[in-house]
Each structure stands twice: as structure tokens, then as C-alpha cells.
Amino acid sequence: MEQILPHLDSVFSIDCVLFGFDGKELKILLIERNEEPFKDWWALPGNIVGPDESLDQSASRILYELTGLRGIYMEQYYAFGDPNRHPQGRVITLAYYALIRLGGDKELRPISNYAKRANWLPITDLPKLAFDHQKIYDKGLEKIKRRIKHQPIAFELLPEKFTLTQLQHVYELILGKKLDKRNFRKKIVSFGVLKELDEKQKGVSYRAATLYRFDKRRYAKLFGKEISF
Amino acid sequence: MEQILPHLDSVFSIDCVLFGFDGKELKILLIERNEEPFKDWWALPGNIVGPDESLDQSASRILYELTGLRGIYMEQYYAFGDPNRHPQGRVITLAYYALIRLGGDKELRPISNYAKRANWLPITDLPKLAFDHQKIYDKGLEKIKRRIKHQPIAFELLPEKFTLTQLQHVYELILGKKLDKRNFRKKIVSFGVLKELDEKQKGVSYRAATLYRFDKRRYAKLFGKEISF
DNA sequence: TTACTTAGTGTAAAAATTACACACTATATT
DNA sequence: AATATAGTGTGTAATTTTTACACTAAGTAA
Secondary structure (H helix, E strand, C coil): CCCCCCCCCEEEEEEEEEEEECCCCEEEEEEEECCCCCCCCEECCEEECCCCCCHHHHHHHHHHHHHCCCCCEEEEEEEECCCCCCCCCEEEEEEEEEEEECECECCCCCCCCCEEEEEEEEHHHCCCECCCHHHHHHHHHHHHHHHHCCCCCHHHHCCCCECHHHHHHHHHHHHCCCCCHHHHHHHHHHCCCEEEEEEECCCCCCCCCEEEEECHHHHHHCCCCCCCC | CCCCCCCCCEEEEEEEEEEEECCCCEEEEEEEECCCCCCCCEECCEEECCCCCCHHHHHHHHHHHHHCCCCCEEEEEEEECCCCCCCCCEEEEEEEEEEEECECECCCCCCCCCEEEEEEEEHHHCCCECCCHHHHHHHHHHHHHHHCCCCCCHHHHCCCEECHHHHHHHHHHHHCCCCCHHHHHHHHHHCCCEEEEEEECCCCCCCCCEEEEECHHHHHHCCCCCCCC
């Protein structure tokens, strides 16, 4: 959070890096600030942790207020508490990331007073960010890069039914490098957590690909054997 | 921190899991509380973050006050903020772990008022812990298990000069399983970050082993290629 | 000298990773 | 109907990494 500060000695907030995937690009949700400091700058959405909220609850609330979405995969990843990170006082913030499948921009809701607007911006072309938010974002990306190699988080960015090419695309965007198609498919299928459906992709002007679904049950069963991409 | 609470709405503290290795066992430093709540219980050392301290500084200070040690490897790993985790009010705490080479118990210093005493206790036989400290400890151990596979943190627990057997021992204790001697040596040497010394172990009643040193410079150079045990 | 204890070493089999190219299929276009 | 287009889907061989496994050497203590 970075809005108007109550006159407390220290404030504890949560800031969120909301990663969204629209089938093409990886984006994050940024808000344009309407308040000093950093008026007119882009910033990560955040807010103060309420007195009766758990940290996860607080993160979910922030997400909900901004997007109307619930039940999204979120995870805390780092606390930033440099005494000078906020020009107006001591603000310790805990960073969360979330992974969201974007289906058009219908998710955005009327936003709160300290922001002019909110936008999904592609991570390949981010503006300068307020406060230490660049650092927070960088660490968040680093975190999901690491996590995608060991945990089935890529599916959170995809619709329930997806093609292997789409899945590979997500991996490539997050890892920031091309992967070999055959090797990727071999490996991802070998984990045994994908369920091949009897359905094909629709609405494409070329050969339609087979759809798959992430098999949560099976993953839970095999959980001991952690995925390692 | 879990000591006397000032009457604030919310408190931000740091709790530390200090892992120590004495050549035999893996231990953590616990304090026996002298105050309610949880008087006479064992707890992780912790304290409130000061107004002008960064989080890392605060963690170092807590460590220093308890052990007199400086320059120890510490890392934050998770924030715990359940509204009910502290019976007397809202306390959000950030957990750090530290890795310390123990050379006798001479490190312990006179301790602060809220503790009767502090002790290094083997992790194989821990008492019940106050608050949610068991959870904090569990997550800390989990964290270093993960991290020891990719980062050269095992050396932090050993003296500057160590034998390969000692190193293997540290890995075995943290990972909680036996490793094959030949494979371990092959792999660890292949990373190229160990410097074999012209020196042998002393004071043992059997064949003395060769001493090694962790080559930080070389590690920094190879840093791109991350270690993967 | 003997007994004891840990150090130190190699190899073969199995598994995982990498590199690599083309035919197929569905649609759109003419 | 024929053709162009764009992405799907598939196999293999070479290389690298991982695993399993047991004995001799060196030093100390009795």
C-alpha cells in the first residue's frame, strides 16, 4: 500500500504483483497514482493489512477490490522494509504474487480513491514504477521463474482446457527463453498430471490442437515426487 | 518477538531460527520465556523491528544481542501474521534463519529480561514451542533443505577449513537422509568451488582427512551456473 | 604387530537430457 | 478443386548425469 498514511509510527502493508496471461502476453496490473507522493506514477496495487485479516486474506481482498476476482492463486514471497522506502514514514510491505487467466479486461472494477486507473501492462514494456516497486516486481518475477520449475503454477495462467503449445508458451514467457517443442512435450506429459481430453481447440484457422486439463487429483497423489521442469 | 507488548494496534517483529552446527548435531537456539504469555515455554528468539532499522539489520541485531556474533549469514523466509497468533494482540512477524558454526557455547551472552536462559537444543529433540513457533521452525527447516540444494550455504555451518566428510555430514543432517560417499564427493568436487588445501585434519585418532576451503571467488565467478546438489 | 577407524577411490548400468526435421491436418484463398 | 498457409504432432541417437556398489590405504592406539 502506498496511499495516504495515517499518523502511525509504522504501517504494515501488502503489495501485489498480479501476473496475467491473455493467451499472448504476460502482463501485470498497475495502477496510476492519484496522490502524492509519486502522483501520476505507476505503482503496484497494495493496501494496509486490516486488524482482523490474516496476511493471505488481506492479499485476496486487495485483489478482489481491484479485479472482482476470488479464488486466485496467490503467494507471499518477500518483505520489503527499508526505513526509507516510503518518503513519508515507515512502511513495511509484504509482497504477494498472483497468477490470473485474463479473458478480456472485464475483470477490472471501479477502483479506489488513490488511483486514477488500473491497467494490465505487458512485462516487456513496463513504465518506471513508484517507490521501490521495480525491486518488488523484479523479485516477484525471479520467484515465479524458480517456482514454475518445481510447482504446477503455469496452469493458473491458462484456461481450464488448454493446448500443449499454450502451456509451452507460458513457460517460455516466464522463463524468458525458447524451449524445444518435442522435449517439452515429452517431459510435461511424463509427469502424468495432464489429462488428455477428447476435445480439440476451436476457432483456429489451422489444424486444431488437442486440449488438455491439469489433473489436480493426480498431482496431489504424486505430490511426494515433486515436479522438476 | 513475543515479549511485553506495548499498547499498539499492531506490532511488527522478527523471529529467528538460528541453526547451529557443532560438528556433531544440528541445533537451534531457543530461549526459555520469563513472561506471560507462555511463561516457562521455549520460544524462538525475536524482537520488535526498530523504527530506523532495515529488516536485515533488525535480524542481525537480534542475533547479536543473543550471541555476540556479527557477520552471520541470515535470510528472511516467511511472514506469519495470523490475527490470533499472539494471544495479546496483533503481532505480525517476519521469520529469518541463520547458519552458525558453533565452537563451544561461548557465543551466548547475558540475555534480555523476557528470557530466563537460552540454549542450543538439537533439532532431533525439540520441546513444545510457544505461539506458532513450531510452524515457523518447520518452515525454516523446509527452506534450508531447499536452499542447500542450490546454494552454498552448508559452508556457513562449518569452520573455514573442513573435511569432505564433515561437509557431507551437514548435508545429511539438513536433508535428513544418508548420502553415498563416493557420489557426494564426485559431485561436490565437480562444482569447482572447493579448494583442496595442503593441510590435514588434526587431533583425530585415525587417518587424518584432507582439509578443504570454500572458494568464494570462484563461486562468484561461476555464479551464473547455479549449484544444484 | 595387530586391531581399529576413517579416508579415499572407479566403474558399469540406468536414467535423463539434449539436439534435431518432416509429414500431417485443418482452414482459408483462389 | 487446387493450392497456400500455419500450426500440430511425432522418434531416435548421442551425450550427460545419476545411481549403485566394495575394497585398499593410511594413520593411531593398544
